[in-house]
Every structure is written in structure tokens, then in C-alpha cells.
Amino acid sequence: MQILKEVVDLDTVTGKMRCYIYRPNREGAFPAIIFYSEIFQQTSPISRSAAMMASHGLVVIVPEIFHELNPMGTVLAYDDEGKDKGNDDKLCKPLIDHDSDTVALIDFIQSATYCSGKAGAMGVCIGGHLAYRAALNPNIKAAFCLYATDIHSNTLTAEASQQSLARMSDIKGEIHFVWGKQDPHVPKEGRLAIYQKCLETGINYHWIEVNAVHAFMRDEGDRFDGALAIQMYQQAVALFQRVLS
Template identity: 25%
Template sequence: MARTTTVQVPVGDGSAEAYLARPDGDGPFPAVLLFMDAFGLRPRLAEMAERIADRGHVVLVPNLFHRAGPAIMVDAALLDTPEERARSYEKVMRLVAGLTTQVVAADTAAFLDFLAGRDDVAPGPVAATGYCMGGTTALRAIEALPDRIAAVASFHAGRLVTDAADSPHLGVGSVTGELYFAHADQDKSMTVEQIATLEAALDAAGVRYRSELYVGAPHGFTMADTAAYDERAAERHWAALFALLDRTFRQHAASLEAGVDG
């Protein structure tokens, strides 16, 4: 069984609190970055990290809002209704806005350096998964560091397509790894038109990707501690994520073996 500890990750002139989940054994294990949703570090994210770690991965879940201070545990009772979720989300929108392209690139490099410095982490690129705003962050991360992140899975992410000059969809040309997108049906933060724009950008850039619409699933469908949870969609997400991780690390292992044989 995987176990989770809380660690401090050096970031710039400060540090970020993070969950670290790892399997039993000495490793080394391939690493996965899990980018949180706007509600931050809490038991649900630790549970998700442990489920990934149980498949043989070291999983780091950093507090993306570390510049605002230590991670604040969210009271799950405040997420029980759509109204409470909306009010809670409004409180963190200022923090979300602070996750600029430059900030994400710098922080992600620090997270990856932390993982690379651990004896139980296998050398080579990592994979990343992200939820809601974390899905958007994950895409920005692989765009900024394509040589260090081999694959990204983005679940019910919003604002992947905007009118801004640094809209995430405009940076996909740098991506060399594989991408997976799971879009929530009728998600106001990622409309059908925006999904089409994202897919057109991915096609034009020649990126390997899969983009799927989870019909009937609301925004936030993976989060079992909120009113948005959809068990069927969440289980579909696990299957898609694990398939991507298996492909990614199997291909990396094959590349290493080919290099040795050569």
C-alpha cells in the first residue's frame, strides 16, 4: 500500500508544501506530478495520489498557492453544494490568476528538480496529471518544459482557450509528448467551441493527443469530496490516466533499453 507524507519543496527563495505518495519498496519508481484543483491540498488529493502510487509511481502534489502561505485545508462540508463550491471558488480566483505562464514554468522546474534529487525516483521525464485549474497548469507545464515532461492528462480543465496572448492552446507547438484531455459536458469554462479550437491547434502542431467529451459529467467530476462528483466519469478518468501512464513509462523504458543495447 502506498503511503503519503508532507514535504517542503524548495521553490525560488521559499518553499512549497506538498504531498508525496510512494509505493512500498526501494524503487526507483517513475514519477508523476499531480496538479491540484482550486480547492487545494486536502484528503481527497492524498487519496488520489495514493491510488496512482499503488501502481508503482512516486507522486508529488504541490501546493500551487504556496506564495500565499501554507496550504489551508478545505472543509469538505463547504463543497457539498454547488452554491458553496461557487463561493469557495470565488475566494481563490485571485490566487488562480497568479499562476501565469512564467510562474508555472519556474515552479514546475523546481518540482521536477526535487523529484530528480530523490533516490527512489527513476531518471528521465515524468508524467503529469491535473484537475480543473490544475489541468490548465499541467498543459502550461509541458509547454514550458517539453524535455522534462513526457505526457500530460488534463481533466475537466477550464480556460484552455482564451483571448489572451498567452492562452494555453497557443503554446502547444512546443509539446513533444502525449496529451490527454477529458472535457466535462456543458462546462461553461470549456465550451464545445473552445474544445474545437484547442483540437485544431493540436492538429496544426502535430501533437499526439486524445480529446474526449465526458457526456453528462459536470465540471469537477473527479472530486469525490464535492457535489460535482460523478462516479462513472471518475472511474473512466482513472482508466484513461492509467493507460496514459502505462504507455508513457513503457515507451521510456524501451528507449532506455534500446540505448543500452546500442
Template identity: 25%
Template sequence: MGERISITTPDGNFDAYVARPAQSPAAAVVVIQEIFGVNQVMRDITDGLAGQGYLAICPDLFWRVEPGVDITDQSEAEWKKAFALMNAFGVDQGVKDIQATIDTIRQDPGCNGKVGAVGFCLGGQLAFLTATRTDADAAVAYYGVGIENRLGEAEGLSRPLMMHIAEEDKFVPKEAQAVIRQALDGKANVQIHTYPGRDHAFARPGGEHYDAADAQAAGERSLAFFQTHLG
């Protein structure tokens, strides 16, 4: 269903997976990867957004470390590689690459000019930073790891942001969740949804903590949010 395009930066080019909707022009959504690269899960999410009428694009944000990463969460060796990639990844440069992705897809003939973003895990933190640092029109963060360390940027949060937090997330402990809520609750442009009993990556199909009902609930909330802010 998808295609590959190249995105140009001052440091070089990187690939992105693109899925196009049946009708265009349409609003675009940048899908921000987990620590497993642009794998089948990310491509399926991208395809699914296209099926909902969005021009969806998933950039290879690990390209500066290792281009073309496509691994799963199904083996210890893959987990070790994923964490090594995450540790080598530069978040600040990654946000700049997201802005380059936004610029590229916004200029695509199939885009109507509106661009949102949705990110998962590491991508959840990047989605938060997309809302504070880029000109994306809206962003959704699923179980973002490390956001509690980035809350100094909350003052610059001018874009609509939705967050999905797993109450039992082993990577985002309750203390971190409390800090996030203290900083962001009450902001008119922020919506936070907490999922009781859920662990990290509850919306990752095939994952250890996947929960179909809450994944569907979060997905429906995200789509409604995009419909509101992207049209």
C-alpha cells in the same frame, strides 16, 4: 500515508505532499492541484497513484499567494476564496514551480528518472503547459480551464498529452472545446477524450458533478497512458 518535503526555488521554498509506492525506484507523477489547494481530494489522488506503483507528489502551487491552502468545494465562502486565489495566482510562475517539482522528485532516490504530470481544473491548464514548457515525460489534463487561450504554445508540444474534456463544462464552453480540438486533433502525441453529458469536475469525489462511471473510465485511461509513457 504521505509525507511532506520542501522544494527549493530561487524565490524561496515551498512544500509538497509525497506518497511513496510499495516498491522503488518507480516513475513519478506530479499531481497538479485544483483551485482548492492541496486538499484531501488532491492528497487522495496522490495516495491513489502511489497505490498504483507511482511515486506521487502534489506541490503547493499557491504558496506565493498563501501557503498551505486546504479548502473544499462545499461552501460559498470557500468557492469565493478559491476564485480569489486563482485570480491572484501567476500561471507562468506556477509552471516554473512545477518544473522545480519535477527536478526535485526526479532526483529522489525513489524515482527511476521518469516523471509524468496530471492536473485538474486550473491544474488541467497547467498540465497542458507542463507538456509544452517542461521536461516532463507525459502529462494528463482533466477539464483544463483556459487552455483555449494558450493554444499558441501547441507548436511546442513535444511531450505526450492526454486531455479529458467534459462536454457540458460550464467553464470550458463548446466554442472553446471546438478551438482546442481544431488546434490539437491530429497531433500524434495528443489524445483527447470527451465525456458526453458531463460537467466540470466530473472526476472530483463528493463534487456536485461527480460521475463515478466516467471518473473511473478517465482514471483507467490515464493509468494506461502513464504505463505506456512512464513504464
């Protein structure tokens, strides 16, 4: 279906957060997903991914994940300067600030007339981690996490008890993990640590490992695997349509 695009600035505990909304161009109230970006924020590939998901009957909200640290509208380039800035932002922002952002996003989803009130989360790279992190909130009923970084390593800013891996048992919805076997950012040992925690906690999870490098969903640059990307979009849409409809 055709979609509309708009911008909404939400109040959060740590300041205004710009969000990019992609939603069906028709009457009705639709399930919503929070789409968390890479460290580069809303780049063209992220925008195209959001549009792809929205065209399947979902309201897709892309927040500026580092809104406290950059002027509104900041998009970092896929180069060394952008990577260094994004990685610095990632380490500077505490996980609890991402949690409060999620609360603001859920409040919006539950009040917007074009949203049904049912919410999920999806993300790539650090955004995969943030989709996982969002699933700690019981209002997030499903999460689709693509090559989620830093869960296994406990390297983001938080007390030990608040690290994402330690809190896995708080996830009450359904969560899908997708990993690239050739991804150096989440090596085999890291994936194994997360998998063992899934078994230990007994959460409702789905596990996918594919032969791919990091950022294989990004349709810009030489890492892109279009065939795998199509499969992942189909699986994500199937998850959200089943759980959130």
C-alpha cells in the same frame, strides 16, 4: 500496492513550496507524476486521487499550486468563500511562476532516490491546465488533463505569446485531454478552439469528451460520477505506465 505519504518543502524561484508525496511502499525507483489540484489545493478528494494513482506504482507529487499566496498547508473549502479566494489566487499568479515551480518539481524527481527520473503530469480543473502547462517542459513525457480551464480563454496572467494555447507546439510528449460536454467552464466553442490548435500544431494528443459536468472526478458533492472516474483513472494509469515505464 500499499503506499507511503510524506511532506517535502521545495525551494522555488518564488519561495518555499510545500508538496505532498504519495509513493509505493517498497524498494525501487518509480516513475513520477506531478498531480496538480483544483484552485482549492490539496483537499481530501485530491488526496484520495493522488493515493489512487500512487497505488499503481507511481510516485505522485501534489504541490501547493498557490504557495506564494497562502500560508503552507492552506486548503480552501468547497464553498463560495473558498471558490472566490481560489479564483483570485488563480488570476494573481503569473503562468511563468507555475513554469518555474515545474522546474523545481522536475529537479526533485530527477534527484529523489525513489524516482526513476521519468516524469509526467496530471491535473483537474486549473490543475488540468497546469498539467498541460507542465507538458511545455520537454522533461514531461506524458500529461493527462481533466477538464482543463482557462486554456481556451487566455485569461491567466501572461504575455500574449506566453499564453498556454499559443505555446501548444512546444509540447513534445503525449497529452490526453478529457472534457465534460456539460461543463460550462469549457464550452463547446472553447473545446473546438483547443482541438483546432491540436490539429494545427500536430502534437501527439488523445481527445475524450464524456457526458459529464465540471468536476465529475471529485468524490465529494453531487457532481461526482464514479463510473466515469474509474474509467479515467484506468486510462491515466495506462498512459503513464506505457510512456514512463
